Amino acid sequence: MNKACIGMAELNLRASAVKAIKRIHARVRDGGDDGRDVFQLQQELKSIETHFGRFVDNHNHLVGEAAPSEMVTHDSLWETVEELYGEACSTLHRLIATSTVDSNASEGARNVxxxxxxxxxxxxxxxxxxxxxxxxxxxxxxxxxxxxxxxxxxxxxxxxxxxxxxxxxxxxxxxxxxxxxxxxxxxxxxxxxxxxxxNKKHLAEIHVSRFLNLKVATQESSQALLAVVDTVHESLRALRVMEIPVDQWDALAVPIVVSKLPPVTKRDWCMKCTTTEIPRLDDLLKFLERRAHSLSPEPSAVLVAPRQQRSVKSHVVSAERAQCAHCGATHRIAKCPALSAMNIEQRYEAVKSLRLCYNCLRAGHSSRQCPSGSCRNCGRKHNTILCRERFTNIASPESTSTSPVSNTAPGKVQTTSAA
Structure with missing residues (x-):
C-alpha cells in the first residue's frame, strides 16, 4: 500500500473518531440528567475515551507527515476536539459522582x-x-x-x-x-x-499560606493538574467562608496559579488569553479541569507496561532508557548510527513504526503532549534529527565532500570537513 493510501486511511479513521466524539458530546450536553444510571454513564465515558484514543493515534501520524503549511488546520482540529472531549468527560464524571451519592443516600435512608x-x-x-x-x-x-x-x-x-x-x-x-x-x-x-x-486570624494566615505555597506541577498529568485545582478551591473556599473578598483576587491569584503549572499547560493557557483584560481565576480553573480530563491519569502507566510486553520495542525503551529502540544497542536513539545513516523520510518511517514521540523519541505520548523542548534548528515540535530544513542544509552541494557522514550530528559533520 503506498503512502497516499495510508494517509487517506488515517484521515478517514481520524474523521470517524471526531464524528463519534461530537455525537457523544452532543448527547451528554443535551441529555444532561436524563435518568441514566451510573453504569450507563460509565459506559458512555469509556466509549468517548476509546474514540479519543483513536483520534490521537491517527492525528499524530498525520501531523508527523504534514507539511508546515498544513499545521494550522491540524492544530485547529486538535483544539476543537480536545475541548469537546474535556467538556463531555467533565459532565460525565460529575453525573457519575452525583448518581453514586444519590444511590448511597437512598440505600442508607432505607436501612437506618x-x-x-x-x-x-x-x-x-x-x-x-x-x-x-x-x-x-x-x-x-x-x-x-x-x-x-x-x-x-x-x-x-x-x-x-x-x-x-x-x-x-x-x-x-x-x-x-x-x-x-x-x-x-x-x-x-x-x-x-x-x-x-x-481563630479567624490564624485560619486566614494558614489558608493564604497554603494558596501561596502551591506545589509546582512538574508533570503533564491529570493527577497533577487536578491537585492544583483542588488546592486552590479548598483554600479560597475556606477564606470565602470567613467573608474575605477572594472574588476580587483575580489579578493576584491567576499569575500565582499559572506559575505552578507544567510548561506545556502554561503555554497553552497563555496562548488562550488573547485579550488585554485581566483573566478570571474561574476561567483558569475550568481550563485546567478540562485539560486534566484530556490527559492520562498516571504519567507512569506507560512505564509499567514494558516489563509485561518485552516484545514491543517502543515499550522496552521506556523501561530501559539506555537501550536504543531502533537497533537494540546501548545508546540513545538520537545517537544511533543506523538511524543517522538514513535519509529524512526513512528516519520518519522508522520513528513512526516504533510509535515514538516525534519530539523526544520516547514512547507513551504524542509530540503534542511532549513537555520536552523543540528542534534546535527550526524551533518546531520535532526532534533535531527529524528536521527537514537541517537535513536539506547538510545535503546541499556545498557539503557534498562530507557526504559519507552527512546524516550524522552537526558536530561530527564539521569535524570531518575540517579534516
Whole structure:
C-alpha cells in the first residue's frame, strides 16, 4: 500500500473518531440528567475515551507527515476536539459522582432504624451522619465545624447524644481536651474547642499560606493538574467562608496559579488569553479541569507496561532508557548510527513504526503532549534529527565532500570537513 493510501486511511479513521466524539458530546450536553444510571454513564465515558484514543493515534501520524503549511488546520482540529472531549468527560464524571451519592443516600435512608429520645426522632446508629473527622489540623477545622454545627449542634438532639457524636468525630489522641476523662458537658467541651481552633486570624494566615505555597506541577498529568485545582478551591473556599473578598483576587491569584503549572499547560493557557483584560481565576480553573480530563491519569502507566510486553520495542525503551529502540544497542536513539545513516523520510518511517514521540523519541505520548523542548534548528515540535530544513542544509552541494557522514550530528559533520 503506498503512502497516499495510508494517509487517506488515517484521515478517514481520524474523521470517524471526531464524528463519534461530537455525537457523544452532543448527547451528554443535551441529555444532561436524563435518568441514566451510573453504569450507563460509565459506559458512555469509556466509549468517548476509546474514540479519543483513536483520534490521537491517527492525528499524530498525520501531523508527523504534514507539511508546515498544513499545521494550522491540524492544530485547529486538535483544539476543537480536545475541548469537546474535556467538556463531555467533565459532565460525565460529575453525573457519575452525583448518581453514586444519590444511590448511597437512598440505600442508607432505607436501612437506618430510628427511635424516640426526649421527644425527637434520633438515629441510634452513629455512622449515617457523615461528619468529617477532626484531628487538630487547623486546615480541617472549618469543614469540620460547618458539618458538625449543621448536622448535630443546631439540631434538637439531647446533650448526651451530641457529646457522644463530638467524641466520635474528634481524635482524642491529637485533641486531648476531648479525651476520656470527664471534662464537663457538651456545651463546655464544644466551647473549649471553638476557643482553641476557631481563630479567624490564624485560619486566614494558614489558608493564604497554603494558596501561596502551591506545589509546582512538574508533570503533564491529570493527577497533577487536578491537585492544583483542588488546592486552590479548598483554600479560597475556606477564606470565602470567613467573608474575605477572594472574588476580587483575580489579578493576584491567576499569575500565582499559572506559575505552578507544567510548561506545556502554561503555554497553552497563555496562548488562550488573547485579550488585554485581566483573566478570571474561574476561567483558569475550568481550563485546567478540562485539560486534566484530556490527559492520562498516571504519567507512569506507560512505564509499567514494558516489563509485561518485552516484545514491543517502543515499550522496552521506556523501561530501559539506555537501550536504543531502533537497533537494540546501548545508546540513545538520537545517537544511533543506523538511524543517522538514513535519509529524512526513512528516519520518519522508522520513528513512526516504533510509535515514538516525534519530539523526544520516547514512547507513551504524542509530540503534542511532549513537555520536552523543540528542534534546535527550526524551533518546531520535532526532534533535531527529524528536521527537514537541517537535513536539506547538510545535503546541499556545498557539503557534498562530507557526504559519507552527512546524516550524522552537526558536530561530527564539521569535524570531518575540517579534516
Amino acid at each position: 432504624p430510628t427511635t424516640t429520645l426526649e421527644g425527637c426522632s434520633v438515629d441510634l446508629k452513629l455512622d449515617p451522619l457523615a461528619i468529617p473527622p477532626f484531628d487538630g489540623d487547623m486546615c480541617k477545622w472549618l469543614a469540620f465545624k460547618d458539618a458538625f454545627e449543621t448536622l448535630v449542634h443546631n439540631s434538637a438532639y439531647p446533650e448526651a447524644f451530641k457529646l457522644g457524636k463530638l467524641r466520635q468525630a474528634v481524635n482524642a489522641s491529637t485533641v486531648p481536651l476531648i479525651g476520656g476523662i470527664y471534662s464537663g458537658g457538651y456545651q463546655e467541651v464544644w466551647k473549649a474547642l471553638k476557643e482553641r481552633y476557631d
